Amino acid sequence: MIDKTVRMNYLFDFYQELLTGKQNQYMALYYLDDWSLGEIADYFSVSRQAVYDNIRRTEAMLEQYEEKLHLFERFEKKQSLLKDLRQMIENDRNPAELIRVIEALEKLE
Amino acid sequence: MIDKTVRMNYLFDFYQELLTGKQNQYMALYYLDDWSLGEIADYFSVSRQAVYDNIRRTEAMLEQYEEKLHLFERFEKKQSLLKDLRQMIENDRNPAELIRVIEALEKLE
Numbered sequence: 001m002i003d004k005t006v007r008m009n010y011l012f013d014f015y016q017e018l019l020t021g022k023q024n025q026y027m028a029l030y031y032l033d034d035w036s037l038g039e040i041a042d043y044f045s046v047s048r049q050a051v052y053d054n055i056r057r058t059e060a061m062l063e064q065y066e067e068k069l070h071l072f073e074r075f076e077k078k079q080s081l082l083k084d085l086r087q088m089i090e091n092d093r094n095p096a097e098l099i100r101v102i103e104a105l106e107k108l109e
Numbered sequence: 110m111i112d113k114t115v116r117m118n119y120l121f122d123f124y125q126e127l128l129t130g131k132q133n134q135y136m137a138l139y140y141l142d143d144w145s146l147g148e149i150a151d152y153f154s155v156s157r158q159a160v161y162d163n164i165r166r167t168e169a170m171l172e173q174y175e176e177k178l179h180l181f182e183r184f185e186k187k188q189s190l191l192k193d194l195r196q197m198i199e200n201d202r203n204p205a206e207l208i209r210v211i212e213a214l215e216k217l218e
Binding site for chain 1: 204207215
């Protein structure tokens with residue numbers, strides 16, 4: 001299991017277009033720019049609790065989108081298959097084996 | 110430009126998890142099972158206009174999701190690159206060329 005911050009960075013990357021402007025701002029400052037909850041609260045003149053609640057709700061939304069669309073899960077599978085393919089080419093494996101990996105990639109949406 | 114029905118079938122496939130139960134039912138009957146608006150209206154005891162409006166709104170939602178997430182667009186790019194790769198392997202092209210296509214695939218999210 002990967003670290004929660006790394007996972008949230010990925011989920012935010014995949015689904016940020018589905019978030020509202022405010023959710024986007026808080027998440028970008030917290031996860032990408034590494035601001036503290038207190039710094040975000042001061043900057044927007046809101047309570048630290050309000051920022052905390054907003055970010056927790058957004059994290060839950062991102063997990064719900066991932067449960068429905070599986071973009072991060074598929075991305076990891078795709079990268080793993082491409083890595084296999086790359087190694088097989090470097091090791092000069094036969095075409096039939098390469099084609100089997102390509103077929104697996106075609107089946108991933 | 111592909112036919113609208115084909116496009117809607119793809120968009121529905123990619124984003125159906127984001128639709129409500131009713132939207133899903135109408136779209137599946139109309140696009141996958143090829144029912145007419147009148148048949149759907151009779152089955153659910155609602156007006157033909159209500160079914161029409163619901164389906165048109167759902168189509169607009171699917172296009173909005175595609176504008177934001179580009180899943181269908183990326184799927185087409187991925188399939189096209191995999192097709193190239195398959196042909197290059199069948200034509201015994203050199204590893205460096207294959208690796209370049211794999212790099213393009215890795216950059217697609």
